[in-house]
Amino acid sequence: xAKTTQPISMDSYEGQEVNIxxxxxNIATNDYITWYQQFPSQGPRFIIQGYKTKVTNEVASxxxxxxxxxxxxxLPRVSLSDTAVYYCLVGDEGGYNDMRFGAGTRLTVxx
Amino acid sequence: GAVVSQHPSWxxxxxxxxxxxxxxxxxxxxxxMFWYRQFPKQSLMLMATSNEGSKATYEQGVExxxxxxxxxxxxxxxxxxxxxxxxxxxxxxxSARDPGQNSPLHFGNGTRLTVx
Numbered sequence: 001x002a003k004t005t006q007p008i009s010m011d012s013y014e015g016q017e018v019n020i021x022x023x024x025x026n027i028a029t030n031d032y033i034t035w036y037q038q039f040p041s042q043g044p045r046f047i048i049q050g051y052k053t054k055v056t057n058e059v060a061s062x063x064x065x066x067x068x069x070x071x072x073x074x075l076p077r078v079s080l081s082d083t084a085v086y087y088c089l090v091g092d093e094g095g096y097n098d099m100r101f102g103a104g105t106r107l108t109v110x111x
Numbered sequence: 112g113a114v115v116s117q118h119p120s121w122x123x124x125x126x127x128x129x130x131x132x133x134x135x136x137x138x139x140x141x142x143x144m145f146w147y148r149q150f151p152k153q154s155l156m157l158m159a160t161s162n163e164g165s166k167a168t169y170e171q172g173v174e175x176x177x178x179x180x181x182x183x184x185x186x187x188x189x190x191x192x193x194x195x196x197x198x199x200x201x202x203x204x205x206s207a208r209d210p211g212q213n214s215p216l217h218f219g220n221g222t223r224l225t226v227x
Contacts, residue, residue, distance in 0.1 A: 046215045101154045104154050
């Protein structure tokens, strides 16, 4: 079971790009990397998922180096509403190894 | 997209009573659902894995007789907190995975339980 490590907290300002890195040194060959966002008193919400290289959707990009031992969630031009906790999870396709959460990164966006 | 509905969103109960929380997958069938508990300023803690038609698998340290899980259909799992005490007050969240390929977990909006 791949363990993940993220910074506990990060601060940013509106309009800036925010990059949150997650370490997963013992990621397995079949593991995917998934990022979630959680606001207070709400369930986590899926942001993005990837296996290698780069994935981009309408809200974020996910960069995964060739060795896949880390990944970086990139949020372009953050706003105050992006203040939340961000979690990266690692697990295999269709399996259930990725349901255990790490500590997450608390992002605070300031005006 | 896949939706997981959780009910109620909040509940207040007296110490010693039992509370049932429902988790439904609205547009997909979930053979497996997960139940989490989250205390303020902390991460989600996996409590148990709920399997349709069979017994739930509980994480170490979670009392199975206190947190009863039933997964009688492919779209419904329930968590019953029995003989609740103030220390059981927490935010409970369920999740499920659409069995489609590469599908991420989808989460309910959580249930805030307050035991007085």
